Amino acid sequence: MASNLVIVNTGCANISSVKFAFERIGAQVTVSDDTAVISAADKVLLPGVGSAPAAMKSIKAKQLEACLQGLTQPVLGVCLGMQLMVSDSQEGEFGSTKTTDCLNLIPGQVKRMQVGELRLPHMGWNKVVNKYNNDLFKGIGDGEFFYFVHSFAIEDYQHTLASCEYGGVFSAAIHKDNFYGVQFHPERSSDAGAHLLENFLKM
Amino acid sequence: MLARRIIPCLDVRDGVVVKGVKFRNHEIIGDIVPLAERYAKAGADELVFYDITASSDQRVVDKSWVSKIAQVIDIPFCVAGGIKSVEDAGKILEMGADKISINSPALANPSLIKELHDTFGQQCVVIGIDSFYNEETQKYEVYQFTGDESRTQKTAWQTIDWIKEVQTHGAGEIVLNCMNQDGVRKGYDLEQLSAVRNACHVPLIASGGAGEMQHFADVFKQADVDGALAASVFHKSIIDIPELKAWLSEQGVVMRVNK
Numbered sequence: 001m002a003s004n005l006v007i008v009n010t011g012c013a014n015i016s017s018v019k020f021a022f023e024r025i026g027a028q029v030t031v032s033d034d035t036a037v038i039s040a041a042d043k044v045l046l047p048g049v050g051s052a053p054a055a056m057k058s059i060k061a062k063q064l065e066a067c068l069q070g071l072t073q074p075v076l077g078v079c080l081g082m083q084l085m086v087s088d089s090q091e092g093e094f095g096s097t098k099t100t101d102c103l104n105l106i107p108g109q110v111k112r113m114q115v116g117e118l119r120l121p122h123m124g125w126n127k128v129v130n131k132y133n134n135d136l137f138k139g140i141g142d143g144e145f146f147y148f149v150h151s152f153a154i155e156d157y158q159h160t161l162a163s164c165e166y167g168g169v170f171s172a173a174i175h176k177d178n179f180y181g182v183q184f185h186p187e188r189s190s191d192a193g194a195h196l197l198e199n200f201l202k203m
Numbered sequence: 204m205l206a207r208r209i210i211p212c213l214d215v216r217d218g219v220v221v222k223g224v225k226f227r228n229h230e231i232i233g234d235i236v237p238l239a240e241r242y243a244k245a246g247a248d249e250l251v252f253y254d255i256t257a258s259s260d261q262r263v264v265d266k267s268w269v270s271k272i273a274q275v276i277d278i279p280f281c282v283a284g285g286i287k288s289v290e291d292a293g294k295i296l297e298m299g300a301d302k303i304s305i306n307s308p309a310l311a312n313p314s315l316i317k318e319l320h321d322t323f324g325q326q327c328v329v330i331g332i333d334s335f336y337n338e339e340t341q342k343y344e345v346y347q348f349t350g351d352e353s354r355t356q357k358t359a360w361q362t363i364d365w366i367k368e369v370q371t372h373g374a375g376e377i378v379l380n381c382m383n384q385d386g387v388r389k390g391y392d393l394e395q396l397s398a399v400r401n402a403c404h405v406p407l408i409a410s411g412g413a414g415e416m417q418h419f420a421d422v423f424k425q426a427d428v429d430g431a432l433a434a435s436v437f438h439k440s441i442i443d444i445p446e447l448k449a450w451l452s453e454q455g456v457v458m459r460v461n462k
Contacts, residue, residue, distance in 0.1 A: 016270065123376060145206060145459040149326040
């Protein structure tokens with residue numbers, strides 16, 4: 001594929017797995033924290049594992065905030081990367097109730113999931129229901145299983161692209177303008193995940 | 204609906220997959236990467252790689268295989284063994300592992316759990332617990348350094364107390380290995396797992412004892428665990444994963460079944 005994908009090196013771990021997933025589908029991948037490289041990319045991926053306060057601290061230390069906010073090409077946030085796309089997150093350091101300011105690319109707040117008697121984190125394969133026809137989910141069956149690992153989520157709201165249910169309904173994917181976020185891990189969601197990443201590359 | 208997970212466990216020693224009975228007499232099963240690939244293709248929901256020499260040896264263990272696995276498989280995997288610090292965990296996660304599991308180092312330093320939680324997020328922090336039923340005291344006791352028979356020792360912890368403790372430090376998932384059942388294929392320890400389930404508010408993975416398909420149905424239905432881990436039944440092709448998942452679905456257990 002000709003398009004040039006840049007994975008933002010947020011300073012958190014787990015960039016390799018998403019990089020490998022794109023390489024498996026034949027993409028050219030660059031991992032960078034250089035604002036010039038990120039801005040010049042055809043597609044940008046904001047990766048995923050870590051905690052919101054640690055990730056935002058790292059993004060600020062690397063002075064990436066303004067660069068990410070100014071992107072106009074398709075951007076995909078994965079898991080924590082998606083959560084960093086909204087305005088703020090209730091996830092603080094362990095035992096802290098302080099909220100974390102995020103990138104504010106899409107309105108919304110990340111909240112701790114309220115699941116009653118169910119276990120947290122929400123960990124494992126769950127069904128994703130596509131709410132709208134969208135290129136990101138093109139060709140992916142309604143109710144396909146994707147792999148989730150998280151305790152915080154964005155509720156089902158106006159920017160929800162696909163939803164999932166665990167104790168309540170939440171956003172499995174969100175979208176506004178050029179910004180897309182998925183709560184699940186496409187890089188670890190077998191064939192369905194690879195399909196979604198291919199769709200993103202074709203945008 | 205969240206699917207229950209079927210998790211093959213690959214015990215790794217010196218870069219190859221091994222399996223012993225009751226933690227002893229390890230025999231070589233095969234190379235890591237082709238086995239991992241085979242399980243991913245067969246529909247395993249997750250894989251656990253347990254470097255059984257790591258926690259008990261002082262030497263630095265070569266973990267380059269983690270990166271090789273991450274390149275080829277597209278399902279989540281967890282690496283256990285030899286992770287003693289935030290730096291160790293960071294290296295494994297950077298190589299592409301989704302989760303790290305700690306056992307003996309958490310017993311030596313419970314605050315490591317919180318440090319891992321704060322750095323990488325709760326979801327990557329798995330606590331492995333080796334629990335042995337002591338017939339004399341009629342109590343479940345936590346053991347450490349189980350990867351090396353000569354160093355295996357009992358701790359002061361009773362299993363249920365340790366399970367409660369690790370959750371207060373920020374554990375994201377617990378894998379409970381019932382040592383009495385390990386490798387003997389007589390079924391999971393339903394009694395212990397059910398008791399633990401009530402005290403465990405994070406995902407709980409059952410380990411030790413799987414011998415036939417019914418054992419999986421029992422552990423999901425009776426002990427309400429989130430995942431069932433097994434090794435020998437898969438390595439020795441006693442149970443076929445697609446067949447197991449299809450059968451469990453028929454039994455009413457929610458499964459991700461390959462289309």
